[in-house]
Amino acid sequence: MWLTQLLERNRQCRPGRIALVDDERSVTWAELHDRTRQLAHGLAESGIGRGDRVAVLSKDRIEVLESYFALARLGALFVPLNHSLAEPEVAGIVERVGAVAVLGESELLDRHAELPKSVRLRVAFDKPAFARLGTLAEERELPDVADTDPIAVLHTSATTGQAKGVTVDSASFRAIALGWLVTARPTDDIVMVNCCPLYHGSMVVSLTYLAAGATVVLMPGFTPQRALSAVARHRATHMWLVPQMLRFMLQAKASGHTDLSSLREVLYGAAPMPLDVYADAVERLGCGFRQVYGMTEVGGPFVTLGPDEHPAPGDVTSQHPVRTGR
Template sequence: MWLSEILDRHCQQRPDAPAVVEGEKQLTWRELRRAAHAVAAHLGGLGVKHGDRVAVYSRNRVEVVVSYFALAHLGAPFVPVNHAMSAAEFHEVAERLEVKHVLGEQRPVARLGLGGHQQIVFDTEEFQALLTAEVPASPPAARLDDPYAVLLTSGTTGKPKGVVHTAGALRQMSLSWLAAVEADDRVRLLNLNSLTHGSITFTMHYLAAGATLCLMREFQPRAVLRELERREITHVWLVPQVLRFLMMAVGKDTTVQSNLREILFGASPINPDLLADAMHAFGCDFRNVYGMTEAGGTIATWLTASSPAAPGAPLESSGRGVPGIRVEIHDEHNQPVPSGEMGEVCVLAIGRMSHYASDPTETAEIIVDGWVRTGDVGHMDENGYIHLKARKKDLIKRGGQNVFPAELESVIGEIPDVHDVAVAGVPDADWGEVPVAFVVARAGAVLSPVDIQRFLADRLASYKQPKLVKLVDEIPRNPAGKILRRVLVSRHIDEAVAARTS
C-alpha cells in the first residue's frame, strides 16, 4: 500500500531525518511511522474498520498528517474537510458520503454535536500520547486498488463532490510528478495550502520523495517570512492570492534572503505583474501547477524561464503535460482537435479518480471512454503548452460570441488601482448573457466604474465589454483561491440583473 510504503522506505533509509514539522512539534520518519501505527491501532480499537470513511476536520497540523497515514494503513479512506466548513455543511457532506467517524481539532469538532463514540479529538491527552506511544507494527490492511481517500471538490458550482482515489492511482501520480521535477530528500516544503481537497495529492508527491513537510496552522504573512529563514525552506506551495498577501508584507522593490529554490502555485492564474515582483523579491524559480482532483492531481507544469529546465516556457500558459499523463484538447464528441483550436482539456491517466462517491450519473459525465473531461476550455500550441481560457461553466455566450472571464479579469487587473477582480455572466433579454465585472479597489484608491469602462474601451472588442462594473468590498473565494462566481452574483444579484435593462 503506497502510503505505508512511503513510511517504510524512509524509515529504512533515513529514519532520523525530519518528516513533518509544525511550530515546535517535529516528527522524524521513524516517529511518524510509529505514531501512525499507534493511531491506527487506537482507531481500530474504537471500531474503525477497513472501508469505513473517516472525516478529518482540522487546520493544518502534524496530527492531520499522522491521521492520514494511520487511516491509509487501516484501509479506511480519509475524507479531509476544511476547518472553515460550517456544521450544517459538514453534516450534509458526512451524510452524503456515509462518513462513519470524525477526527479533528477540538473547536471544529465540538460544533458538530456528535456522540463521543463518533469523534476523536486531537487536543486530548489520550491522542497526544499516541504520538509517542510504542505499538507493535501490524501489516497494512489496505491494497493498492483500495480507496485511500475521498477528496472534496472545490464546490465552485454547487455542493462539493466526493472524489474517490485509490492508493495505486496516487502512486502513479506521484511517480509522474517526480519524473517531471527535481525533488528529493533535500526539499523542505512549506505548505501554505489546506491539507484538504486535491492539494493532498501534491503534498504526498513530495513526502514520497522524502521531503520535509513544514506546516502552519494560520497564515500570517510576516510569520511565513520568518519561517522561510528559520526552517531553511527550499520550496513553498501556495495560491496566487496568498502570494499577493506575502508581497504586501515584503514591500515594493525589496528582496528576501532565503534558501528558496521554487515557489509553486496553482488553483488560479497568476497576474504577470505579481509574478514579476515576486521573482524579484524572492530570487527563485516559480512553478505553475495545473491540476484537477478528478484527474488525479497534477496534470501539467512550467518553470520560469530563468531555469535551463524550461527555457522560453510561455508563462501565460498552464504548462505541458507531465510524464505518464496524456493531455489533449477535445471537441464535444470527445475527439481531438488540431493544434491551436479551442476545445475542452481532457486527460487520460492511470492516476485519475475511480469515481464520484454515490454519484454514478456525474461520474459518467466526467469520465468518457476513460478520459477525464476537465471542464476547462482552451487550446494547445504546437509545443504542447496548454492555454486555458475559461471554465466551461463560466464561459459567457453573448449573442453567439464567446467571452472568457479570465481575459477580462487580466485586462482589468492591469489598472494600478485594482486590487482584485472577477467577471461573471448574467442573463440578458437581448443578448442571452452579458459579462459583469466585480472589482475591489486598492486601499485608499479613488476608482469609479466609469474609469474602468473607459480603460477597457479601446482594449477589448465591443462584445467583451462588461455591461456593468460593480465595486465590491471583496471577491469570495474558496480555500484553494478559486473565485466563487455564483456566490458573487447572488450577493449582488439586484445590481447584476439591472444590467439587462440599463
C-alpha cells in the same frame, strides 16, 4: 500499499531527518513511521476497520497527516473536511459518505455538536485521548491493503455548486507522485513550506514531496507574516501557495527584512499568476517558479510548467505572458 511504502522507505533511508513540522513540534521519519503504526492499532481497537469512512476536521497540523497514513494503513478511508464549512455543509458531507468517526481539533469539533447518527466516535487531536490512541493497544496484525483499495474521499472546492466527493485509491496517489517527481526531479534536501490546506486535492502536493523524502512545514492558516517567518526559520527551499498569497507576502513589511535567500522554487496553483506579481517575485526572490495544475476529480496535480518554461526576468509583458500548463 503506496502510503505505507512511502513511510517505510523514508524510515529506512533517512530515519533521523525531519519529516513534518508544525507550529507546535516536529517529527522525524522514524517517529512518523512508528506513530502512524501505533495510531493504526489504536484506531483499530476503537472499532475502525477496512472500508470505514473517517472525517478529519482540522487546520493543518502534524496529526492530520498522521491520521491519513494510519487510516490508509487500515484500509479505512480518510475524508478531509474544509474547516471553514458551515454546520449544515459538514453534516451533509458526513452523512453522504457515511462517516463512522470524526477526528479533528476540539475548537472545530465543538462547533459541530450535532452530527449524523452514523458517527460513533469523536476524537480531538489536542486532547490526551488522541495521544493515548494505540499506546495501550495489543499488537495485532494489520490488514494487507492493495493499491486498488480506496483510501480517501476528497472533496472538490465547490466553486460552482455543492462539493463533490471523489474516491481515490492508493494507485492514484502513487501514479500522481511518480509522474510528478520524474518531471520535477527534486533533490534530496528539500524543505517545503505548505501554505495550502490539507483538505482537498492540493494536499496531494505535500504527499508527493514527502514521497521524495522532503521535509514539509505546515501552518495552521496562512498569513503573510507566518509564511515569511516559516521560510526564514526553516531555511525552506520550496513553497506551495496560490498567487494571491504570494502577492500578500511581497506586500508585507516583513518581506523587506526577512531572509528568503534559501528559496529555490515557488510552486503555485489554483489561479493564474498575475503578471505584476510574477515580475515582482522574480526580481525580489531570484528563484524558480513552477505552475501546478490539477483537479481533485482526477486525484490531484497532473500538469506542471517548470522553471525553465517560465519567462526570464524582464520578459514578462502583455505580449509575452506566463504560459499556462500543458
